[in-house]
Amino acid sequence: YSINKDNSLLNCRIEGLNNNKPDLIIIDRYLKLKKKLRLFNSSIQRKIYIFTLSNNRKKISFFKKKKIKIINIKKLEDKKDFENLFKIIMKIGKGRVLIESGLVFLNQLFKYKLINNLYLFKSSKFLNSNGYNNQSINFIKKLKIKNKINVNLDNDILFKLEVM
Numbered sequence: 275y276s277i278n279k280d281n282s283l284l285n286c287r288i289e290g291l292n293n294n295k296p297d298l299i300i301i302d303r304y305l306k307l308k309k310k311l312r313l314f315n316s317s318i319q320r321k322i323y324i325f326t327l328s329n330n331r332k333k334i335s336f337f338k339k340k341k342i343k344i345i346n347i348k349k350l351e352d353k354k355d356f357e358n359l360f361k362i363i364m365k366i367g368k369g370r371v372l373i374e375s376g377l378v379f380l381n382q383l384f385k386y387k388l389i390n391n392l393y394l395f396k397s398s399k400f401l402n403s404n405g406y407n408n409q410s411i412n413f414i415k416k417l418k419i420k421n422k423i424n425v426n427l428d429n430d431i432l433f434k435l436e437v438m
Contacts, residue, residue, distance in 0.1 A: 276376065278308045283316055284374065297321040299363060299371070301379070303350055305330050314340050323366065325359065353386040360388070392435040393423070 277284070277300070284298055297320050300307065305328035313322075314337075322342045327349065328334075334344050345362060349355050363371060373383070383389050423432045 277311065277313070278306065281312050283313055295320045296372070297323070297368070299323045299325065299368065301325045301350070301359070303327045305333050307333075309333070309336055314342070325362075353388075356382065356386055356388055394433045394435055395430060 276282075285295065298313075300322065302324055303326060305324070305326045307324070322340075323345055324337060324342055325345050325347050327347060329346070337344055345366075347355075347359060347362070350359060360371070373379075375383075421434050423434055
């Protein structure tokens with residue numbers, strides 16, 4: 275889980291949106307989030323929702339004390355499960371979702387044709403063996419890059435991809 279390794283605040287670095295602090299929806303099937311992440315101790319006031327399969331009472335109690343909403347899901351294995359997940363997200367008032375994910379989750383969204391727009395962030399850092407995800411990126415290579423988007427990302431690049 276890169277969130278545990280990065281200890282990120284999950285904030286937006288795109289110029290013009292960097293002052294926008296949207297609510298966060300975290301999908302953590304087995305509730306592996308560390309309790310001491312900066313995200314949970316930040317002074318930034320925004321709602322956090324955690325979707326999980328776990329019934330770990332100790333962690334759930336900790337997150338609830340931090341005013342984090344825990345939403346239990348039964349499973350997340352097939353297209354119907356993903357559709358139900360997005361229906362729940364719609365019910366809590368989130369009509370547009372920006373997903374920052376790893377390749378495993380992204381592959382599932384592609385497989386079930388659940389993506390409308392795809393923006394690919396390309397870091398200027400070459401991760402090599404320092405990268406945490408060893409999934410194949412062949413599906414990304416098959417996509418057509420529509421255009422490069424000029425944003426202030428400190429030499430990083432953002433592309434809009436055409437999803438077929």
